[in-house]
Amino acid sequence: DVKVTQSSRYLVKRTGEKVFLECVQDMDHENMFWYRQDPGLGLRLIYFSYDVKMKEKGDIPEGYSVSREKKERFSLILESASTNQTSMYLCASRSTGFDEQYFGPGTRLTVT
Amino acid sequence: QQQVKQSPQSLIVQKGGISIINCAYENTAFDYFPWYQQFPGKGPALLIAIRPDVSEKKEGRFTISFNKSAKQFSLHIMDSQPGDSATYFCAASMGTGGFKTIFGAGTRLFVKA
Numbered sequence: 263d264v265k266v267t268q269s270s271r272y273l274v275k276r277t278g279e280k281v282f283l284e285c286v287q288d289m290d291h292e293n294m295f296w297y298r299q300d301p302g303l304g305l306r307l308i309y310f311s312y313d314v315k316m317k318e319k320g321d322i323p324e325g326y327s328v329s330r331e332k333k334e335r336f337s338l339i340l341e342s343a344s345t346n347q348t349s350m351y352l353c354a355s356r357s358t359g360f361d362e363q364y365f366g367p368g369t370r371l372t373v374t
Numbered sequence: 375q376q377q378v379k380q381s382p383q384s385l386i387v388q389k390g391g392i393s394i395i396n397c398a399y400e401n402t403a404f405d406y407f408p409w410y411q412q413f414p415g416k417g418p419a420l421l422i423a424i425r426p427d428v429s430e431k432k433e434g435r436f437t438i439s440f441n442k443s444a445k446q447f448s449l450h451i452m453d454s455q456p457g458d459s460a461t462y463f464c465a466a467s468m469g470t471g472g473f474k475t476i477f478g479a480g481t482r483l484f485v486k487a
Contacts, residue, residue, distance in 0.1 A: 266417070293473070302383070304463060304477040305418070312473065320474070352417055361406050361467065363475065365417030 265289070266366035268353055274372045281340040283369050285353030292358045294336035296320075296328060299350040299368070308351075311336055312358070343373045376401060378466050380478025387485050393451040395481045397464035400445060404466035408475075409438065409449050412461045421462070422449070454485045 269284035287294065293312050297305040297320075307320030309328040317328050325347060329337045336355075340347055350370050354363040379398045387393045397407075408423035424431045424438040424447065431438045437450040451458055461482050467475040 297477075302479050304378075304380070304479040306477075307474060310473055318473065354417070361408065361423065362420045365410075365419065367415065367417050 266353055266355055266364050268351075268366040268369050270369050271367065272370050272372075274374065275340075275343050276374055277344060279340075279343050279373075281343050281371065281373075283338040283340075283351055283353075283371070285336045285338070285355075285366055286334055287336075287353075287355040287364070288334065289355060289357070289364065290333065291355035291364075292333070293356045294330065295354040295356070295363065296326075296336065296338045297352045297354065298322070299352055305352065308338065343371075345373050347371065348373045376476050378464060378476045378478045380464050380481060382481060383479065384482040385484070387454045387483065389454065389456060389485055389487050391454050391485075393454045393458065393483055393485070394448060395462055395464070395483070396446065396448045397466075397478050398444075398446045399466050399476075401466070401468075402445070403468050404476075406467045407438070407440065407447050408465050408467075409436075410463045410465065410477075412463065412480075414460075418463055451483075454483075456485045456487045459483055459485050 266287045295310045296308040311317045311330040327339045352368045353366040356363045409421045410418035411421040412418040435452045440447045464478040
């Protein structure tokens with residue numbers, strides 16, 4: 263069974279803190295994605311990776327960076343968290359040549 | 375041109391009724407149109423998808439209707455059940471395995487028992 267796991271379901275951080283969100287998939291997928299989900303805005307792509315150590319900016323990369331050192335793991339980094347980064351963060355993975363994305367359960371991040 | 379506009383924002387339907395959610399796009403290069411279903415506390419999961427070479431796709435109680443000339447597509451849920459209560463996202467992307475999927479804003483469906 264396909265599985266994408268995210269390290270935390272809920273996270274509360276202070277403004278200015280460095281925040282790491284971790285995502286692991288067990289499907290040997292080449293492609294991994296980070297989205298943020300906000301009410302009325304749907305899902306917006308932050309970054310994606312199509313291979314180990316490879317990354318591309320999505321639609322809203324400002325204030326974020328990513329790391330992919332191993333195929334199964336994709337990390338989202340908030341270098342200096344701000345209150346406008348309070349959101350639900352969703353990780354997804356997909357096999358090359360296929361369209362379906364598999365999502366993790368999400369991390370609800372609150373920055374105070 | 376990259377937007378996918380989804381309506382309504384929320385929908386209340388009686389059990390047994392038909393739920394209809396609509397989406398519109400502008401970029402004619404989109405060639406894959408999925409619908410994702412998200413239950414509270416879960417990530418979205420693919421429900422049904424269509425490519426523009428067909429006008430309709432049906433899977434059980436779920437049907438996508440696709441109008442290429444109008445650049446619109448819709449999800450119909452027949453005989454809606456309380457278990458269908460969830461948030462539904464339409465989306466669009468380009469090319470097989472296209473990296474960028476553009477999602478609609480989502481529709482929160484509530485089916486009354």
